[in-house]
Amino acid sequence: MRITKQARREAKQLFRAAVVNGVLDDTRARKVVQLLLEKKPRGYLAVLTHFQRLLQLDIERRSARIESAQPLSAENQATVKQNLSGVYGQGLTYAFTDSPALIGGLRIKVGSDVYDGTVRGRLDRLQDSF
Amino acid sequence: MKTLLEEIEAQIEGAKSTPAKVNVGTVREIGDGVARIEGLTDCMANEMVDFGSGVFGLALNLEETEVGCIILGDYSKIHEGQEVRTTGRLLSVPVGMSLLGRVVDSLGQPLDGKGPIKSETFYPVEKIAPGIIRRKSVSQPVQTGIMAVDAMIPIGRGQRELIIGDRSTGKTTLGIDTIIVSAPAADTATNQYLAPFGGASMGEWFMDNGMDALIIYDDLSKHAVAYRQVSLVLKRPSGREAYPGDVFYLHSRLLERAARTSEKYGNGSLTALPIIETQLGDVSAYIPTNVISITDGQIYLETDLFYQGVRPAISVGLSVSRVGAAAQVKAMKQVAGRVKLDLAQFRELAAFAQFGSDLDPQTQAKIERGKRIVEIFKQPQYNPIALEIQVSVLWGAQNGYFDDVPVEKVKDFQNKLSEYLTSRKGDLMKRVAKEQTISDALANDLKAAVVEFKQTYSTK
Numbered sequence: 001m002r003i004t005k006q007a008r009r010e011a012k013q014l015f016r017a018a019v020v021n022g023v024l025d026d027t028r029a030r031k032v033v034q035l036l037l038e039k040k041p042r043g044y045l046a047v048l049t050h051f052q053r054l055l056q057l058d059i060e061r062r063s064a065r066i067e068s069a070q071p072l073s074a075e076n077q078a079t080v081k082q083n084l085s086g087v088y089g090q091g092l093t094y095a096f097t098d099s100p101a102l103i104g105g106l107r108i109k110v111g112s113d114v115y116d117g118t119v120r121g122r123l124d125r126l127q128d129s130f
Numbered sequence: 131m132k133t134l135l136e137e138i139e140a141q142i143e144g145a146k147s148t149p150a151k152v153n154v155g156t157v158r159e160i161g162d163g164v165a166r167i168e169g170l171t172d173c174m175a176n177e178m179v180d181f182g183s184g185v186f187g188l189a190l191n192l193e194e195t196e197v198g199c200i201i202l203g204d205y206s207k208i209h210e211g212q213e214v215r216t217t218g219r220l221l222s223v224p225v226g227m228s229l230l231g232r233v234v235d236s237l238g239q240p241l242d243g244k245g246p247i248k249s250e251t252f253y254p255v256e257k258i259a260p261g262i263i264r265r266k267s268v269s270q271p272v273q274t275g276i277m278a279v280d281a282m283i284p285i286g287r288g289q290r291e292l293i294i295g296d297r298s299t300g301k302t303t304l305g306i307d308t309i310i311v312s313a314p315a316a317d318t319a320t321n322q323y324l325a326p327f328g329g330a331s332m333g334e335w336f337m338d339n340g341m342d343a344l345i346i347y348d349d350l351s352k353h354a355v356a357y358r359q360v361s362l363v364l365k366r367p368s369g370r371e372a373y374p375g376d377v378f379y380l381h382s383r384l385l386e387r388a389a390r391t392s393e394k395y396g397n398g399s400l401t402a403l404p405i406i407e408t409q410l411g412d413v414s415a416y417i418p419t420n421v422i423s424i425t426d427g428q429i430y431l432e433t434d435l436f437y438q439g440v441r442p443a444i445s446v447g448l449s450v451s452r453v454g455a456a457a458q459v460k461a462m463k464q465v466a467g468r469v470k471l472d473l474a475q476f477r478e479l480a481a482f483a484q485f486g487s488d489l490d491p492q493t494q495a496k497i498e499r500g501k502r503i504v505e506i507f508k509q510p511q512y513n514p515i516a517l518e519i520q521v522s523v524l525w526g527a528q529n530g531y532f533d534d535v536p537v538e539k540v541k542d543f544q545n546k547l548s549e550y551l552t553s554r555k556g557d558l559m560k561r562v563a564k565e566q567t568i569s570d571a572l573a574n575d576l577k578a579a580v581v582e583f584k585q586t587y588s589t590k
Contacts, residue, residue, distance in 0.1 A: 057168075057195055109154075112169035114215075117149030128182075 003046045011050035015058075023091040024058055061111040063093045069102045069118070084110065153216040155197065157181075160208050163201050163320050164363045167214050170197045176256055178217045181208050188221055188320075191364050198364045200320045202237060220256070223328045224249035225335035236325035238332070253331040255324060259386035266392040271457040272344065272401055275514020278444045278507040281466035281524060282473075283429055286457030287342050287399035288390025292421055294406045294413065295431030299443050301349070301405045322356035330387045330400075337391060337398035345388070349405040350381060354417045371416045378420050385424050413448070427451035441508060446473045459517065460567040465524040469503060476500020495533075502532045505540035518562040519548050525568065526580050543587060550583045 014036075018028040032051065036044050064084050066072070072080070081094055088110055103119035155169025165187060173179065179187045179199055185208060191198030201208065202221075223238035226249045233242040240247055268286030285291045293301050326347050336343035347353070354377055361374035369375045381404075388402035404425065406418050411433065413422065422428055427450045436443035455463075479497050483489060489497070506527055509515070523544055526532060535543045551559055558575055565572060 061171075106149075112153050112155055112171045114152050114154050115149045116152070121149075 001046055001049060003050050004043065007043050007046035008050050011047045011054060014047070014051055015054045024055070024062075029055060059093075062091055063095065064088075064108060064110045066094065066096050067102060067107040067109075067118075068096070068098050069100055069104045071098045072096060080106070080108070084108070155179075155214045157208060157210055157212045157214060158196065160205065160210060162363045163205055163318055164360070165199045165201055165205070165208060165214075167197045167199060168195060170214065170216060173197050173216050174218075176220060178219050178221050180215050180217050181212065182214075183207065186217075186221075187214070188324075190360075191366070200323075200360055200364070202320060202324075220254040221324070222252035222254050223331050224251070225253045225332050226251050229332055236321040236328045238328060251335065253335060255327045255331055256383075257331060257334060257387065259383065260389045260391060260395075264389070264391050264395045266390050266397075268390050268453045268457050270342075270390075270399070271454070271459060273517055275516070276442060277509055277515055277520050277523075278442055279429065280517070280520055281462060281507075282446060282470045283427065283444070283449050283451040284454035284458040284462070285401065285403075285451060286390075286454045287401050288388060289427070289451070289453055289457075290385050290388045290402040290404065290425040291451060291454070292404050292406060292425040292428035293431070294408060294418060294422070294428050295443070296408050296411055296433045299431040299433055299436045300441060301407070301431055319356040319359040322353060323360055326350070326353055326384055330384060330402075333400045334387060337389065337400040338396055340396040340398045342399045342401070344401045344403065347384075347402065347404040349407055350421055351407045351417050354380070373416060377417070378424075381417075381421055382424050385421075426453045439508070440504060441510075444507075446470060447477065459521075461521045461562060461565070462517070462524075464568050465521055465528055468528070469524065472496070473500060473503055476503070498533060498537075499527075501537050502535070502540050503527060505537060506532070506544055508541060515548070516552075516559075516563075518559040519551060521562055521568070522551055522559070522576060522580075523547060525573075525576055529577070531580050531584065546587060547580070547583055550586075551579065555579050 014032050018025055018032050020028065033048065036048055036051075041047075066077075066080055077094075077096060081092075084094075085092060092110070101120060103123075105118035105121075106115070107118050107121065108115045153170060153172040155167040155171075155173075157165050158168045159166040165181075167179070170179065170189070173189050173192060175189060175192055177189050179189055179197075181187060181201070185201065185203050185205070187199035187201045189197050189199050199214075221237075223236075224247050225238075228247050228249045229238075232240060232244060232247060234247070235241055238247065238249075266288075268288050270287045271280075272285045272287055272289070274280055274285060279285065283291070295301050329345055329347070333343040333345040354373060357377060357380055358368075358373050362368060362372065366374045369377075385402055385404060388400045390399040391397060402425075404421055406421050408418055409415065413419070413430070428448075430445045430448040431443045432445040432448075433443070435441075435445060458466075475496060476499070479493055480500065483493070483497055506523060526547065532540060532543065558579055561572060561575075562568075568576070
């Protein structure tokens with residue numbers, strides 16, 4: 001489906017309407033989708049598709065993925081959360097995963113920022129430097 | 131001993147590695163040497179991005195959610211969903227003396243198989259041209275060794291002189307006949323787009339270090355085509371002849387980097403000779419007019435002249451050098467001052483003379499003189515002529531010593547005269563080269579030499 005400039009613009013306006021105090025409001029977003037599907041304005045599918053993409057990008061921007069070699073204790077998780085919200089502000093969603101392949105340390109990805117303190121990452125960098 | 135160990139241990143303890151923050155994105159689309167990347171929120175314009183395994187890209191388009199990159203090198207290994215990271219570096223090329231005599235690609239990697247280039251200095255490919263404070267007027271000549279250029283279209287150090295003409299009119303020949311600098315050649319559109327900028331950076335190093343560098347861009351019409359290709363794949367809006375709107379800026383920022391710096395800033399120079407290919411002699415096409423307006427003059431090569439045997443096929447009427455005259459040697463100015471006018475008049479009269487048969491003796495003389503000057507300016511490839519010989523020959527022509535030589539013999543006469551002057555009148559030639567003006571005494575000696583030669587020539 002071709003998404004026209006007009007559709008992009010409209011989707012962006014709707015997206016702005018769903019944001020309260022710089023944070024996306026879930027109920028508003030749901031309402032937007034509901035209204036679009038009910039009223040079916042011209043090119044609503046294109047608008048909806050772009051709206052979905054904008055939402056997806058926003059969610060990615062506000063989600064923190066924390067990978068660790070071993071499962072983190074609740075205490076450690078709280079520390080990480082506190083530190084991250086200090087840097088990126090409130091409204092982050094956190095996902096903790098553990099992957100033994102990292103050998104040790106933490107790998108944190110928030111939006112497109114990556115903090116890599118894992119042993120694996122350091123080994124990879126060492127390998128790249130040769 | 132123990133304290134030393136403890137100290138080291140303490141230092142290791144202190145040197146805690148803090149995980150570095152990197153900005154990453156994912157490849158959304160890849161093809162035609164261009165990648166569109168989602169993420170990379172901190173990416174800067176013209177920044178290098180790392181695709182991993184030694185492949186780098188250059189961020190050209192910064193959009194709301196995406197970044198458009200051109201890829202340097204092999205893009206076949208890059209796939210959708212791959213992670214890309216910013217580097218915070220600008221694209222740079224190695225510069226310095228170790229590049230002399232080498233053939234490199236647009237990123238400064240050797241192509242000639244003479245081993246790696248040992249250079250510790252790197253210059254960014256895109257560099258802001260020197261400002262007015264660092265500059266100085268063009269005051270020293272570039273001796274090209276091509277008589278028609280040195281006499282009529284003089285080029286100064288730090289000048290930008292365009293060489294323009296149709297295909298196969300000798301543009302490249304004129305270029306490489308001048309000085310031996312080989313521009314890096316590359317295959318992909320990305321590399322073709324970057325090559326002149328890399329070359330300019332390498333030339334700038336010589337300028338910054340007080341040396342005189344000459345750079346030949348062969349050719350900028352192909353460069354514009356490569357840039358058009360990259361821009362269209364990046365989905366930038368296109369304008370006239372489908373070139374992007376900033377194609378003028380592309381060439382102007384490149385040619386602006388040619389400069390003559392003042393004594394305080396090293397007293398170096400970078401002379402640029404861009405080459406443009408025209409279609410059927412159409413100088414009013416988009417790219418030719420752009421580059422003509424950027425440069426300080428042009429040498430226009432004509433197909434008709436080329437096939438008439440006038441080589442280099444320089445069209446005197448359309449060629450001009452706007453700043454070079456200030457840099458011309460005085461002796462050359464003395465003898466060549468009227469040559470351009472004489473030739474222009476000759477062209478006009480020659481066209482006129484085809485209609486009427488009876489011409490007054492003055493016009494006849496002008497036509498005869500013109501024919502001989504055209505002959506004198508013919509010059510084979512890779513055959514530079516020393517300044518003093520150029521001056522002496524032109525002096526002879528201006529003072530009527532060529533007038534009684536038959537036109538078809540003029541070239542022979544000129545060659546033998548040059549030979550005679552070099553081998554028999556070395557001292558006189560040294561004086562011409564040293565004094566750089568033709569004083570009355572020098573003129574008398576030149577006269578004596580030419581007359582002496584004419585006697586031996588006519589007896590043959």
